[in-house]
Amino acid sequence: MADFVQLVNGLGDKDPKTYFEGFFTRSVFKDYQIDESAEKDARQAIKTMFTSSKDLFDRVDLAFDRDPLCLEAFFVYFMLSEDIFVQQRFEAYYEHLSDYGDLSSYQKHCFLTILAFYCDFLMDLHNFTRAIKVQRQVIRLSGELSKGDVNRLSFMYSVIEEADDFYRLYLDSEFDAYDYILLTVTLLKHEDTLRAREVLLDMMEHIEYASYLDHMWDLDEKDEKQKQFIDTVDELYDTICSVPDFYSFAGMVQEETL
Numbered sequence: 713m714a715d716f717v718q719l720v721n722g723l724g725d726k727d728p729k730t731y732f733e734g735f736f737t738r739s740v741f742k743d744y745q746i747d748e749s750a751e752k753d754a755r756q757a758i759k760t761m762f763t764s765s766k767d768l769f770d771r772v773d774l775a776f777d778r779d780p781l782c783l784e785a786f787f788v789y790f791m792l793s794e795d796i797f798v799q800q801r802f803e804a805y806y807e808h809l810s811d812y813g814d815l816s817s818y819q820k821h822c823f824l825t826i827l828a829f830y831c832d833f834l835m836d837l838h839n840f841t842r843a844i845k846v847q848r849q850v851i852r853l854s855g856e857l858s859k860g861d862v863n864r865l866s867f868m869y870s871v872i873e874e875a876d877d878f879y880r881l882y883l884d885s886e887f888d889a890y891d892y893i894l895l896t897v898t899l900l901k902h903e904d905t906l907r908a909r910e911v912l913l914d915m916m917e918h919i920e921y922a923s924y925l926d927h928m929w930d931l932d933e934k935d936e937k938q939k940q941f942i943d944t945v946d947e948l949y950d951t952i953c954s955v956p957d958f959y960s961f962a963g964m965v966q967e968e969t970l
Contacts, residue, residue, distance in 0.1 A: 738763055754779045870895075870897065875899055896958070900961065921938055
């Protein structure tokens, strides 16, 4: 049974127009799962995307006329339109932040999903300052701070080397190894060894195998948990190398725990 998540994940490296033309068909719609909380207009907009005989962009226009927050229509527009038009549509949504409280539960879900895509869009453009602002709005509106939200903010703060906001995120959130390492590197770039030491000590207390940072070769890749930690460090290798003495600093901090 298909749904919006499958629509997004199924695109992969396929040609978007060809993919959408094969997905938005009457036969797929028969088994397409629509959220139970979706109202009549939302359902009609989704149905239009699958059953209209018009071309894709005409279907998108018709669906938006029914429901401006139709995720299916939005995703097609997002993938097939030029960046300047995508940016304008995102900004049009963003200007309605103050209306969020008046939306239904399903509309709120759609609105937050679109803002999450906006953040991804801005990150792809390397507009991290704006992306952080949008991500913060998503967190504020949802009232939640998920692991994915924290990872995303950690990445963006590290890219722009924003140490103070990153440290505040650390104080207010639960970090994983990915977040801890990025914050430590960011603090060391600012020569803030005091806070970097604090963060690493906390990491070694709460993250299993963090004490192996300066001798990763002693970990066993055949063990699933150890390999997960190894993979995280490997993923961040280029970032870590931006601070050549990171591993020696980690070793020095580790000695304090012995």
